[in-house]
Amino acid sequence: MDLMECLGALSTLSDQGTVSRTESNLKMIPASFYIPKNKPLKPLGDDAHFICEPEQTIGVADGVGSWSKKGIDAGIYARELMSNAADSVRDEMKKYGVVIPKRVLSKAFLNTKAEGSSTACIITLQGEFLHCANVGDSKFVLIRENKIVFRSPVQQTKFNCPYQLGKMSNTPSVAEEFACKVQEGDVIIAGTDGLFDNVDEKELETLVFMGLQEDIKPELLAKKIAMYAHAQAKDPRACTPFQRESIRAGFQRFGGKYDDITVVVALIMSTSIAPWIPVWETTPAEFCGETLVDSPGPRFYFTHPLVMLSLYDLPFSLESPDLVSQSRCPLNDYIN
Template identity: 50%
Template sequence: MDDRSLKMVCGAFYISKDDPSNPQGDDAHFICLEKQTIGVADGVGGWSKYGVDAGQYARQLMANSVDAIQNAQEGYLHPSRILSQAYSKTNVQGSSTACILALKNNCLRVANIGDSGFMLIRKGENIYQSSIQQHSFNCPYQLGNRKSADRPTAAQTYKIPVKSGDVIILGTDGLFDNMFEYDIQQVAKMTIGNGSEPEQVAWTIAQHAYYNSVDRHVATPFTQASLKAGKKHLGGKVDDITVIVAYVVEK
């Protein structure tokens, strides 16, 4: 199999939290199939108390990422470089987590900052998952234009070989705070087994995360994390939920 024989086939689904004053929510994402690159961002909601649309930074960061991808020369399309270039051109108030992933030469290359992230599933099993970056409980690393904000150099980078048949799940913390990795894996396995396209799988996973987010009694990763931090949070975490699903297939 040559180094150009794999590609991603992608689909996405987004559920914004119920807030009439902010119907777009705080998440943003893109899918650039031409350059085999996908990304998600989650605007930090705390900005809303200062009268700032917390999603505006995330949306501009993702739009600038697409511009950087489209203008990248051959051999220079690396997620960490894209993230850095997008950050340098994002000048609205706010801050955001981000995860950008590209498929090149049969490898995933990833730059991830904060608590968005990805999973790599092979033959129904989760074989790799990104780790969370946070300064303290519920305070993730974030890109922004204030002196206290983190910088793209703080992003974790990954290079992971992939195979045909692999499934990538990329999401914001609205997914990973509300579903354990085993549950995501099982929902994906069941839906894929039914012959669903990536967008349908993304919708199904996002719906499960949403149901958990509004359930005050279900056990969730956010519940566990809050207990470890000495807090008491019962049930899911109401949040925007973005899910991108990518099938790795032969060209």
């Protein structure tokens, strides 16, 4: 996709006309997978996200972990922000019939009372265009015919210091707005820096290509990408984007960056195709609120803004050689 297909900044926050109302038979089919860091005192991690499929809108956020030095769990801020964003999305659609990401972010920010700060990226499909508002280094890429044809820009003051929403940080006025045209067959991969700091673009293209070759559903593709990113994050010999950026910034760094990992996969499909039903719509809720019951071993979790669902117990430990071998793990290990 030529960069000319991407629209410039959308400067008017309250003007619904800035968001395309073009009629289209395209639909975004999203799913997600989340792997929090293994911290017993913070089992939910710092990441959060939401999926509003009827409103064709998704969002991801990453609470800034440095707040822990002040005894504050920034993950609570991120989760409240995303929950409020989901509420705002539904309200926007009911009132105006269209979702404006920056306005959603502004309303969510004003309604979030927790202490802390967070990055945020809100993405909506309107007609044939994706519209996005982004603050910080959570982002998305658009893959077409096995190639990344668009990547949302990140915002940071310096290396590893992203813009962030919070009472003592930035406001949504700094959010960068942009749009890009999509077509049937496109794949959107959105996530926090735990994904993009650990997985190269070529690796991400390969993971998506192999997933599409196997015709797997979005939730399984999200899981495979997240697992690969987790393996990279734990591998001291992995060559990762974060390692390279660290060296450019003058820091001695080796291997991956251990972090919470959120992956949202969205397929752009024709509405003439029967819709896929997300796992969380048919799975009973096992966890609600902030408290998790003790688990006998590591688990992966799939999150909804108000409910956390346990998909299944893994047949192996996250620390075991079954997932991360002593040598660098081949990409195929996470696809088959």
